Amino acid sequence: MRKPCCDRQDTNKGAWSKQEDQKLIDYIRTHGEGGWRTLPQAAGLLRCGKSCRLRWINYLRPDLKRGNFAEDEEDLIIKLHALLGNRWSLIAGRLPGRTDNEVKNYWNSHLKRKLINMGIDPNNHRLSHNLFRPQNPDASGSATSSASKSHACEAAKSRGGDNDQVSDAGSCLEDEPSGLPDLNLDLTMTIPSPSNATVENEAKLNEFIVSKELECAPSSMLPLSS
DNA sequence: AACTGAACCAACCGCACGCAG
DNA sequence: TCTGCGTGCGGTTGGTTCAGT
Numbered sequence: 001m002r003k004p005c006c007d008r009q010d011t012n013k014g015a016w017s018k019q020e021d022q023k024l025i026d027y028i029r030t031h032g033e034g035g036w037r038t039l040p041q042a043a044g045l046l047r048c049g050k051s052c053r054l055r056w057i058n059y060l061r062p063d064l065k066r067g068n069f070a071e072d073e074e075d076l077i078i079k080l081h082a083l084l085g086n087r088w089s090l091i092a093g094r095l096p097g098r099t100d101n102e103v104k105n106y107w108n109s110h111l112k113r114k115l116i117n118m119g120i121d122p123n124n125h126r127l128s129h130n131l132f133r134p135q136n137p138d139a140s141g142s143a144t145s146s147a148s149k150s151h152a153c154e155a156a157k158s159r160g161g162d163n164d165q166v167s168d169a170g171s172c173l174e175d176e177p178s179g180l181p182d183l184n185l186d187l188t189m190t191i192p193s194p195s196n197a198t199v200e201n202e203a204k205l206n207e208f209i210v211s212k213e214l215e216c217a218p219s220s221m222l223p224l225s226s
Numbered sequence: 227a228a229c230t231g232a233a234c235c236a237a238c239c240g241c242a243c244g245c246a247g
Numbered sequence: 248t249c250t251g252c253g254t255g256c257g258g259t260t261g262g263t264t265c266a267g268t
Binding site: 049 | 253256
């Protein structure tokens with residue numbers, strides 16, 4: 001096991017100061033992204049490289065879209081989560097200006113609960129039989145109307161276990177309850193084995209996502225930038 | 227006004243992958 | 248082929264803010 005990179009005594013932890021942010025921004029503007037291991041020293045920061053990278057990606061990048069998620073973004077997250085499971089970076093990749101961390105946090109704090117309130121199991125996007133389904137039109141209706149119909153199985157639980165296999169929806173649609181009829185998410189497909197998981201495969205996966213979006217999404221959601 | 231629990235979000239941590247030597 | 252390094256990812260934690268009592 002490799003030593004953690006952040007165990008040095010002389011590195012700062014916790015919240016970033018404005019000065020630190022500025023140093024990081026200035027450095028990356030001058031030298032570009034990358035070289036995270038050596039960046040802190042070069043930029044005069046008492047941080048580990050990982051911390052710098054995270055700060056840049058999640059907070060300082062100029063193309064980040066801050067603020068609340070739009071309804072179509074919510075829909076898309078839910079739909080992609082049904083397709084891909086907890087692959088936050090892939091999901092975030094289809095949401096311009098959003099980061100995986102942001103999407104993950106939003107899922108855990110908002111969307112998960114929203115689905116539960118709608119009587120949908122957020123883990124597999126199926127109707128949850130034993131959950132109380134509120135009559136509240138707010139919960140059952142507007143924001144995630146298409147989401148509630150996205151009942152493909154969760155793709156994969158997590159890295160390692162799922163092996164980059166995209167959801168086998170066929171297997172999870174077979175016992176589908178009657179409630180969520182109209183999205184065609186038959187995801188039967190062949191994804192190359194994890195051992196071959198390469199950039200090319202990632203690109204194929206993205207193509208797949210796009211094709212599914214074209215099949216399933218309301219036109220208002222499209223096109224999606226990559 | 228004070229307290230408490232819930233919600234939110236930035237940041238940390240450990241692991242796995244790709245690549246170069 | 249093996250090994251170590253750099254990087255990216257997803258899960259988790261901890262601090263802060265908000266809402267209810």
